[in-house]
Amino acid sequence: MDLYEHQARQLFAEHGMAVPEAEVIDRAADAKEAAGRLGGRVVVKAQVKTGGRGKAGGVKIAADPAAAELTTRQILGMDIKGHTVRAVMLAQPVDIEAEFYVSYVLDRATGTFLAIASAEGGMEIEEVAATRPEAVARIPIDPVEGVTERKAAQIAAAAALPPEAAPVLQRLWQVLTREDALLVEVNPLVRTVDGRILALDGKVTLDDNAGFRQARWGAEAGDPHGDPLEAAAAAKGLNYVKLDGEVGIIGNGAGLVMSTLDVVAGCGARPANFLDIGGGASAGIMADGLSVILSDPAVKSVFVNVFGGITSCDAVAGGIVQALRSVRLTKPLVVRLDGNNAARGRAILDAHAHPLVEQATTMDGAARRAAQLADAA
Ligand SMILES: Nc1ncnc2c1ncn2[C@@H]1O[C@H](COP(=O)(O)OP(=O)(O)O)[C@@H](O)[C@H]1O
Numbered sequence: 001m002d003l004y005e006h007q008a009r010q011l012f013a014e015h016g017m018a019v020p021e022a023e024v025i026d027r028a029a030d031a032k033e034a035a036g037r038l039g040g041r042v043v044v045k046a047q048v049k050t051g052g053r054g055k056a057g058g059v060k061i062a063a064d065p066a067a068a069e070l071t072t073r074q075i076l077g078m079d080i081k082g083h084t085v086r087a088v089m090l091a092q093p094v095d096i097e098a099e100f101y102v103s104y105v106l107d108r109a110t111g112t113f114l115a116i117a118s119a120e121g122g123m124e125i126e127e128v129a130a131t132r133p134e135a136v137a138r139i140p141i142d143p144v145e146g147v148t149e150r151k152a153a154q155i156a157a158a159a160a161l162p163p164e165a166a167p168v169l170q171r172l173w174q175v176l177t178r179e180d181a182l183l184v185e186v187n188p189l190v191r192t193v194d195g196r197i198l199a200l201d202g203k204v205t206l207d208d209n210a211g212f213r214q215a216r217w218g219a220e221a222g223d224p225h226g227d228p229l230e231a232a233a234a235a236k237g238l239n240y241v242k243l244d245g246e247v248g249i250i251g252n253g254a255g256l257v258m259s260t261l262d263v264v265a266g267c268g269a270r271p272a273n274f275l276d277i278g279g280g281a282s283a284g285i286m287a288d289g290l291s292v293i294l295s296d297p298a299v300k301s302v303f304v305n306v307f308g309g310i311t312s313c314d315a316v317a318g319g320i321v322q323a324l325r326s327v328r329l330t331k332p333l334v335v336r337l338d339g340n341n342a343a344r345g346r347a348i349l350d351a352h353a354h355p356l357v358e359q360a361t362t363m364d365g366a367a368r369r370a371a372q373l374a375d376a377a
C-alpha cells in the first residue's frame, strides 16, 4: 500500500528526519487559518498517490493566507493522472540551495535492497536517470547490516551528496525497516541556503503482508480514492481486481482464474475482473463474489469456472445454490464444474434450475457461451 505524502512526512518526522512544518486540509475554507499558523506564505500541495504533481500544477506557492485559500480552491478537485485531489497539504516554504534524490527499494532481481541516490534530484530525476545514468548511484545494501554510519557515508560519497546528508540516510533506513516498507523515496531531499538538510517530498510503499502490524494505516484499506468495487471487495476479503470488460469471472485458484481470463479473451470478449475465491469456495464467499461482480454495471454475463480438487464440486454447487438465495441474480451465469465430484455438482445445479443459470462441460465451451451472452445483452 502506498502512503500519501503527508503520511510519509509523518513517518520521516517520527524517525528524526527534518521536514517542513505542515497541515493537511480538505476544505478551501480552512486554508486561511492554516496558512496563518504556518507563517502566511505556504506551498500548497495536492495529496494524491502519484508523482509528478509539481508538473501537473498540483504544487503551488501562495504568498499569503488569502492566496493560500484561492490556490487550495484551485487544486482541490483537480485531476492528476486519474487521481482526484481530495486534500491538500500546506507546507512551510524553504529556500532551496540544492535538490537531491534518495531512495531505498527492494530489488527482487538481486534479492537485496538497493540505495539509489543522486545529487541532481527534483522534478527532472527521470530525465537525469534516462540520459545520464552515471549521475545516479546504485548501491546494494546488506539487509542484515543495514545502513551503518560507514554505509551512509559511502552512499553519500557515491552520489556526491554533501556529507551532512549521511545521518539522514541512516534515519531513512530506519523508516524502511521499522515501518515495514518496501520502498522509501525522498525527492527532493534538499540543502537549504542556511545549510539544513530537509525532506520536502516523500513516498512510502508499505508491505501489505505486514498489514497486521500497521493497523494505524488500517483506515486506508478500503481506499476511497481507489476503485469503489475493489474497495468493496477488499472489505469482504476477496482477491478481486477490476478490469475493463463485460464478462464477470469467478474461479477457484489464481492460476485457473488467469487462464480463464485468457480463454474468455480468446473468444473475443473482455473479462470484467479477476476474482479468485480460493480453495474453500464456501457459500458466503461465493455470495460475496457474486454481489461484487453483479454490482459492476459493465458486467453483462458471469462465468463461474471451478475445478474441484480438495473442495469437491458438489460442495461448490451447494455454495452457488445458497448464494443465489441471498444474491438476486440479474445477469446470466454460466457455470463450468469439473474435477472432484463434478457429476454430483452438476446435478445439484440442474435440480435448482434457476432460469438465468446454465452449465457447460468444458472451459472453452463455457467461455464461448459467456462471451455470446455478454454480446447479446
Ligand atoms: N516546502 C517546500 N518549499 C519549497 N519548495 C518546495 C516545497 N515542497 C516542494 N517544493 C518544490 O516543488 C517541487 C515539486 O514538489 P514535490 O513535493 O516534489 O512534488 P512532485 O514530486 O509530485 O512533483 C520540488 O521539487 C521542490 O522544488
Ligand SMILES: [Mg+2]
Binding pocket: 122, 187, 188, 201
Ligand atoms: Mg517530488
